Amino acid sequence: MxxxxxxxxxxxxxxxxxxxxxxxxxxxxxxxxxxxxxxxxxxxxxxxxxxxxxxxxxxxxxxxxxxxxxxxxxxxxxxxxxxxxxxxxxxxxxxxxxxxxTGRRTAAVSALAARWLAPNLAGPMLIVGAGVQGCAHLEVFAAALGVRDFRIASRRRSGAEALARHAQGLGLRAEVVGDADAALADCPLVATCTPASAVVLRGRPRDDAFIAAVGAFTPQMAELDAGLCRDLAARGRIVLDARDAEHEAGDLLQAGLDVRRVPALADVVRQGAKARADGGPVLFKSCGWAGxxxxxxxxxxx
Missing domain, CATH: 3.30.1780.10 (ornithine cyclodeaminase, domain 1)
Known part of the structure; x- marks a missing residue:
């Protein structure tokens, strides 16, 4: 071969x-x-x-x-x-x-986390960032979890429109939104897939929200507002993709959270049904892992 x-x-x-x-x-x-x-x-x-x-x-x-x-x-x-x-x-x-x-495994990890942790898989799903990761997250959440309805926000409207057309070509519903924070009220599923050069999400998520934050992978990078991270920690649950993220999850570190106390996805999978949250929003913070x-x-x- x-x-x-x-x-x-x-x-x-x-x-x-x-x-x-x-x-x-x-x-x-x-x-x-x-x-x-x-x-x-x-x-x-x-x-x-x-x-x-x-x-x-x-x-x-x-x-x-x-x-x-x-x-x-x-x-x-x-x-x-x-x-x-x-x-x-x-x-x-x-x-x-x-x-x-990198693109496919990162999105697939988010989908696995949602399979285990998301309180509501019905959608719509908000995708912030219309690049490679935004496209990959749209495709995997549709293919693996059956999500059919998407909202897309991006700094470049042309990129968001292109991703919406791609989704429609796959037989999915998709529309471009100008305000990601406002879209949180309608979207129980969220993925932030930006270069993490600036905070892109500040609003208050729904009580049944699942947010996969994948753009920031160094202590200096952040996509989520510090107050949003603290709110999610207080109201719901935070899970890391892997233990390495303890030192790399800029969104959480800049919010002053004790990342060492946050469980990893492996802990969730190994505990099975016992690991499922009782309620409240879930933040899945992904930084990448060679596994x-x-x-x-x-x-x-x-």
Missing amino acids: DILLDDRQTAARLPWVPLVDEIQALLQDASVQVPPRTVLPMAGGAFLFAMPGCDAGTAMTKLITFTPANLGTSTPTIQGDVTVFDVASGRRRLILDGPTV WDLAAARLALR
Whole structure:
């Protein structure tokens, strides 16, 4: 088989529903090993990420760059690869497109969290940010959770309109909204998928809200207002994607919350039904973890 896969070939090996299921299976696999990722700051606010992980049969490492100066240009902000190895032989099996893996696994993790934690999956769903992650979250919440109605907010109306047309092409209902905070009153599902260069959500969510905040992944970045984070902690529940987020969840750290006391998604899945919240809104804070890339690598090999 081909070893080097482009973006379309990588996406074809990572269909939404199997990817969500594979991520859940990984959280229940005792053989998984994932060390802390290496984050190297570079000039111009860019970062180099090295993220390895393995289980009993598969090893992988993701090596990507994040270059915010590329935002709005023809050059992607995320570039790089995921290299997949066979543990027994040490043989390289695949090289996957890094941005595609990142985009799909991040959205699939949000969908898995919503499967376990969202008080209300009926929709509509508000998506803030109309880029790669906004599109991926729209697709996975439709495919894996059956959401059919979306509201899209973006700094660039043209981007929001393009994503709405994409949703309509998939047979979904979608409309562009100018005020994300005002849309919270109608939307029990929310995903913030922006470059996290500025706060994009300040309003009070519904009592049955589930918010997946995925844009901020360093202590200096934030999409959610500090007061909003404190309100969610007081009224409902906060869950991290992984323990590494204790040091990276800028939204929560800037709100002065004790992130060490916040459970991770693995805790929720392992506890089963006992982990479900009794009520109130839920904030799922995602910063990224190499385990999600390992899950994608496992699925891609099959």
